[in-house]
Amino acid sequence: MLSLRSVRTWTVGAVLSAAVTLATYALGAMSGFTQVAKICAVKAGKGPSARPDSITESGFPLSQVCHWRDGTSVDLVPAWVNPLLYAGLTAVVVCSALAVYAAAKRKKEPVHE
CATH class of the missing domain: 1.20.58 (Methane Monooxygenase Hydroxylase; Chain G, domain 1)
Structure with missing residues (x-):
């Protein structure tokens, strides 16, 4: 008990x-530890060759966000x-x-x- x-x-x-x-x-x-830009592009539906304009990372809270100029952003952390x-x-x-x-x-x- x-x-x-x-x-x-x-x-x-x-x-x-x-x-x-x-x-x-x-x-x-x-x-997304390896090939971050490629994984971001695929998750954003832009195809593997469309590289993000910037990638922002944070240790706590954990995040890895890819940004494009058109306003699209994708966080690779579930x-x-x-x-x-x-x-x-x-x-x-x-x-x-x-x-x-x-x-x-x-x-x-x-x-x-």
Whole structure:
């Protein structure tokens, strides 16, 4: 049974959440890693030879946006990546806080022999 007193449970939850968050970030960062201009052009429906005029990248929130002069823009990072990153980071913080709380609570309890 999951309880607020289980330090190990919350610690494992924090570690697993961090692993999933890092994997999600890596997957999102690798979107269009090679041949960015060609992938942007294909996703925009312009054909592989139409190169974008500029490419804007951001590490957090994760994005890699290609822009053309006609106003077309395409983000190569899938739409689900950033919400999953925020959820994962939230889970890491919550699980870590509950692990600390459970450890502090355990120290205050008298030892039964």
